[in-house]
Amino acid sequence: MIHVRQLTKIYKDIHSGHFTALNGISFDAMPGQIYGLLGPNGAGKTTALRILSTVLKPTSGTAVVNGFDVISHPEQVRRQIGFVSCNTAIYDRMTSWEMIHYFGQLYGMEPEKLQIRMESLFEKFQMNEIRNVLCSKMSTGMKQKVSIVRAMVHNPPVLVFDEATSGLDILVAREVLKTVEQLCDHGKCVIFSSHIMSEVKRLCDRVAIMNRGNILAEGSIEDLSRKYEQDDLEELFYQMISVSEKQHEAELTNMR
């Protein structure tokens, strides 16, 4: 479903000249699978997901989403993807219904189909009460719900959650996680990025641990535990990141 090969992204930076946000990462995610990108802030998760959603262009490497290349067919790729970002990203001066309807139209859905789809989604997510409430009047949890429904309105085969639970309280976060789990049951390919270990452990079938633009380890959670002989995933994560940080520091001192 998603095939990423040697994906590299270099930002130009006035101070350091170049900043490598992604350093040739490769991974594959399958339908019906939740793929977790796990890493500290600045690991390159958001950059990778933005490239998948064609908002950014990779410096080199390829990414194919449901058969469409992100560089040559960005428009088709965007149709395959529903993108939920860390900030709730909804329009304050629109009601939830208006906003989701707007995006449905942008995805080119026919009016009748859109109506049916929206009714069922609003039913499923119990959003009929806030149907005509302006988004600015909603709580963060509700906003995130609207955001998720917005991403799902065109029934995309791929859903991308970029730190979707950050800033949410435990109750809402659980709700979001439950939704993500359900999506996987429907045979969708879900990519879920997070820096919270427990979420990833609970949800993901496969995990890639990232730091400084590199994938340090990749595989199912059982694979990783077996390979690194560490049952506690949190501990494993911490160890890998600290080893990687030490290497990075050593490289820096060598350069000097």
Add this chain to the structure above:
Amino acid sequence: MKWKNVKLIFKRELRDQLRDRRTLFTVAIMPLVLYPLMGMAMLQVAQFMREYPTKVWVIGADNMPTEPAFLVDGGINPEFVTDEEQALIHLGLSDEGDTEFQKIVKQLREQDDIPSGPALFDELIKTEMKRRGFDVAVIIPSPIELPDPLQRRSKNLDSGDEPDSTGDQIEEESKTSIYVFQNSANDKSRMGAERFNGALHKWKIKTIKDTLSSHDVPLSLVTGIGITSADVADQVGIQAATWSKILPFIIMIWSLTGAFYPAIDLCAGEKERGTFETLLSSPAARSEIAIGKLLTVISFSMATSILNLISMGFTGMFVVSKMGSTMGGLSLGAPPLACIGWLLLALIPISALFSAVALAAAAFARSSKEGQYYLVPLMMISMPLMMVPMLPAAQLDFGTSLIPVSGLMLMLRGLIEGQYAECIRFAGPVCAVTIVCCWLSVRWVVSQFNSETVLFRASERVSIGSWFKHIMAERDQLPSVGSAILCGVVILVAKFFIGFAVQAPGSFGGFAIQTVIILVATVAVPAIMMALVLTRNAVSSLKLRGCSLPMASAAVLAAICLNPLMTWFTGLVMQIYPPSGDLVQLERVVSHILTSAPGLWAIILVFAVAPAVLEEIAFRGFILSGLQSLRSKWQAILITSFLFGIAHGVIQQTMITFAVGMILGVIAVQTRSIIPCILFHMTHNSLAVLLSSAKGSVVENSAFLSQVLYTANGENYQYAIIPGILMSVVGVMLIVWFIRLDATPVVRTERSKLSRLFARIFPLKPQT
């Protein structure tokens, strides 16, 4: 681009903005409330103006003659003032018991003449005026005797004086004067003095009339021939002239203001709220998003402008009719209907232009606050452009029609005034410039929306040092498009300021030194400095490489052969755009200076050799090298020639040098060296100098020249038609030879960011 998506985005943005209270306030509420409030304030002020009477302190009222009486019963004689004026002038007469008055009178008696200026006496009056609360002081120092020449003459005869001494008498007589002291820094005092002087003037006329009639002198002796001036403009014409100055400005200023806030909210605001990324990850293409947003901004810009116009119109008409009496008969009816039509027509491109520029600038901003920082300079830049039609001297001509916003404003003014013939002449350039500007700004918006560095700009720590290091680290072998254009702009700005700073020198030596210094300082030095700093290879950036002998000789030959064509072209340009008075004056000064030149060689050195070397280094050297990283070499040549033309300042010269620049550009690109360009430039300029100073004897004695040149008036030589055409053919063939040369493209390491941006704005198909 799918118009369905554009429409969808446009509709959503429009609805979103209409729900925003801030936008609604600036677009609708403010104009509807602002003008009535302003009108009310103006009416209030007008009332204050009416209510304040002035207090006039009259010192020595007894000295006024009794017939005709100026002062009656402590007021001005009703014969000389209207009732309204009488009510507004409160006289204060000093009586004999007043000590201060005594002091002043004493001083008056001691002095023969009342000093003007801030002397002690003035000070006294001033402090007394202030203390007593008077606005105006009137002093009649000595008894006024009405002029009566016959009486005086008889008096003189009685006393047995020589008739000559009447001169003294007249002089003395002129000293008996009425002094009116006012404080012109104070409006109330100034207006009071005006009123009082008016009455005094009427009284004076009356005394003259009385005197004349008492001696049976006809009145026409002093009034002379009557001159009556009349205004032939009809009421509509006067109104149109007034409206044509005000309305375009109002339309523009509000279309710019109306574009501001929606533009910021639509770009920076969305970035702030995080919705931008969501929109970008939807199937809508970047261009669709950009155009949809642009249409929204245009709508608001136009709506703001129209609403302001309507509100101002209604309030204006109401206020003017109310204030009619105090405004001195200035009547402003409703603007003519045709004028409204023109305004609405002009509003479309103006709104599009301002909206696109505002949106492109706002796209760069990360937050609404940052957006405002970008838009204030935009306002500052467009203000002078919009002010142009308010200037009475501004005229629509070829030069002004090429200035972006100003040309359109002037044409709009002309259309409102009904000068259609004038406007149609320049409609072409004005429309072309406007369309090009709109197109460029729309492309800029789309390119901004396509640039991820613009959309996902992280805040960076900016310091001059790190920025400089970055430039040094990033620089290429050859200059980038950005630095080439920067060099062009630096040259233009330097020339502009130097133009103000220098004064015309007196001698040829001074002129030569000045010309060369200006060229070095404004043209060569910027280019050389930038080549040294901004590129790794200054020598090839300036195209300082040798060229083969055939190329060099072909360049010289081409310059000679193309000279007739260039001369004719110059003549044509001069005929279409006759040089203005200033230019003729300048030419006269220069030719006068040239008479003091030590020889022809010196003139050629200053006019041909120096500009050839120095200008080629900058234009065909640095600038063209930089622009050559554009996809098309023709694009590079065109832009270089355009800058080269503009750098010559005057419109006529701009057109001529643009043509020369195109030829030089071709030679530079094809030979990859500026040596042939310098030779061509030098030959071209030298020939111009030689032709203008060609002497009859030289031409007639030469078999060749007498064939090629002819003269109509015995002074100025021209190319003869047949030889001229033959030479031109050879010249064109030489240029074709240059074009056919194999110009191996210089291998460029990497196209810079700016050149990519530029290529997006000017997407020409790659040259095959």
